[in-house]
Amino acid sequence: VHYLSQGALQTANCTLVYWFLFLFLSPNPQGIAGTDVAKEACDIILTDDNFASIVKAVKWGRNVYDSISKFLQFQLTVNVVAVSITIISAFTITDSPLRAIQMLWVNLIMDTLASLALATENPTDDLLKRRPYGRTKALISRHMWLFIIGHSIYQLTTLLVLVFAGAQLFDIQTGIGRELRATPTQHFTVVFNAFVFMQLFNEINARKIHGERNVFDKIWTNWIFLSVMIVQTSVQIIIVQFGSVIFGTAELGWDLWMWCVFLGSLELVVNQLLLLIPVNKLPLKKLKLWKSKEEVDTYEQPYDPDENTRAQVLWMKSLRRIQTQIRVVNAFRSTLESGHLLHVSMLPTLQETPRPGRYQSNQTIEGRVTSV
Structure with missing residues (x-):
């Protein structure tokens, strides 16, 4: 902003002020209230003149980021287990306990239904x-790596035990060494059923990605999640009990069903045990998953109640500064409409908080306009 020696500002130079405003208010989507220069210079245009829109934008932005992370950690866990059990079985028993049509159903659970x-x-x-996410922040956090590795180990171990010792444990006919078109056995059906139920319970665990223990928190408010879980469970029961011709399954008794559900429900217990492991001590830096200390899960640190107070103080100070700058814009606008000179005395005094000691002291900036 260029001031005259007499302490006045020419109306022709008023548009220069807008380049210092990174937040601009507009009463409608077209932004008629401001000039084109102001709209091009700002980073955010509030089309409804409501600062609460910023809060909603932050909430929805972080919610979308978390939703992607939830789906990613769940999908990676399923992929690791499915690929591992298939490869190990192919090398050891020259067969796969999961048929191609069964893998299609698992893929439907993993992709479409899980995303919903x-x-x-x-x-x-x-x-x-x-805390906000950094621009260079890794999409897979430390808690997510712990989730993926921990649940993959449990699921793979359980499935390998069922494949190699399940027939002896449940006293049923083994499915190892049978011909390709032989009658489906309860042995491999138990493996398939337990695998699916472990994914269903693990889908509940995937709702939390920041180390929260209560995975059922506000689950009843999400009717889509509950509907998807009911549909997946119902279809799985139909596939196992009545899909022998298409899906290659054998009908299971109540005892085998209870074992499959029990093995799947242990996912909830495993998740609670994994939360006892301090993620900051995991040797993931050796894999170069993080480049520097600044990128290490700053948003996953425990929440400090004092930080909420400091955030409220910062919010109030920022709000006062924005209100002051709104008065500056209104003063410029009224002067432009009237065509008179704008004196410096008409401008409100803005206060800027220095970076060091941000919450302790303020510094008055006279004679210039600062940005939001």
């Missing part, structure tokens, strides 16, 4: 208490 269940969580106010 995990990506439909509504944003909550707790998202605002978390």
Whole structure:
């Protein structure tokens, strides 16, 4: 902003002020209230003159990021287990306990239905208490790596035990060494059924990606998630009990069904045990998954109540500064409409908080306009 020696500002130079405003208010989507220069210079245009829109934008932005992370950690876990059990079985028993049509159903659970269940969580106010994500932040966090590795180990171990010792444990006919077109056995059906139920319970665990223990928190408010879970469970029962011709399964008794559900429900227990492991001590830096200390899960640190107070103080200071700058814009606008000179005395005094000691002291900036 260029001031005259007499302390006045020419109306022809008023548009230069807009280049210092990174937040501009507009009463309608077209932004008629401001000039084209102001709209091009700003980063955000509030089309409804409501600062609450910024809060909603932050909540939804972080919620979308979390939804992608939830789906990603669930999908990677399923992929690791499915590929591993197929490769190990091919080398050891020259057969696969999971048939191609069964893998198609698992893929449907893993992709389409899981995305509907995990990506439909509504944003909550707790998202605002978390630190923002860095631009160079890894999409897979430390908690997610712990989730993927821990649950993959449990599922793969359980399935290998069922493949090699399941027939002896449940006293049923083995499916190892049978011909390709032989009658389906309960042995491999138990393996398939247990694998699916482990994914269903693990889908509940995938709702939380920041180390929260209560995986059932607000689950009843998401009717899409509950509907998807009911559909998946119902279809799985139909496939096992009545899909012998198409899916290559054998009908299971109540005892085998209870064992499959029990092995799947242990996913909830395994998840609670994994949360006892301190993620900051995991040797993941050796894999070069993080480049520097600044990129190490700053948003996953425990929430400090004092930080909420500091955030409120910063919010109030920012709000006061924005209100002051709105008065500056209104003063410029009224002067432009009237065609008179704008004196410096008409401008409100803006206060800028220095970076060091941000919450302790303020520094008055006279004679210039600062950006938001």
